[in-house]
Amino acid sequence: xxxxxxxxxxxxxxxxxxxxxxxxxxxxxxxxxxxxxxxxxxxxxxxxxxxxxxxxxxxxxxxxxxxxxxxxxxxxxxxxxxxxxxxxxxxxxxxxxxxxxxxxxxxxxxxxxxxxxxxxxxxxxxx
Numbered sequence: 001x002x003x004x005x006x007x008x009x010x011x012x013x014x015x016x017x018x019x020x021x022x023x024x025x026x027x028x029x030x031x032x033x034x035x036x037x038x039x040x041x042x043x044x045x046x047x048x049x050x051x052x053x054x055x056x057x058x059x060x061x062x063x064x065x066x067x068x069x070x071x072x073x074x075x076x077x078x079x080x081x082x083x084x085x086x087x088x089x090x091x092x093x094x095x096x097x098x099x100x101x102x103x104x105x106x107x108x109x110x111x112x113x114x115x116x117x118x119x120x121x122x123x124x125x126x127x
Contacts, residue, residue, distance in 0.1 A: 024087075027120035030113055032091060033081040034121070036073050037114025043069050044099045044106040051102050063100055070096030081117060 032040075047062035074092035077083040083091065091113075098106035 027116050028083070028087070031081065031117035031120050032073075032095070032110060032113035033076050034114045034118045035080065036076045036095065037110045037117065039072065040069060040095050040099060040110045041107045044104055044110075047099065048102065048104040056102070059102060062102065066096045066100035069099050 043065050047065045050058045051062050070092045073095045074088050077088035077091050078085070081088075095106070095110065098109055
């Protein structure tokens with residue numbers, strides 16, 4: 001059995017070989033920027049209110065809001081929170097998915113993430 005070419009060669013620090021993921025702390029793994037968390041809660045509550053009042057006729061608007069929020073969350077996590085591309089994408093997709101569900105459950109998950117992010121930001125300012 002032969003190894004794939006990239007595994008057969010010795011890896012150097014500059015080589016594009018497969019690397020283990022960098023160690024990340026709890027706040028970096030689960031934290032959201034507080035502004036993203038607040039925006040998510042506001043959009044989720046507004047979109048769900050519109051869906052409930054219209055008896056589901058405006059659900060497509062909620063889906064559109066979830067898509068836009070996913071993009072905003074991705075860009076904000078990259079720029080403001082300092083997440084790498086994959087981390088920001090995963091967090092943004094989770095935020096968008098929770099917003100797209102026609103039940104206001106996003107605050108249950110987003111507010112703790114925003115609190116973790118706020119603690120991280122406060123610690124970094126004092127350090």
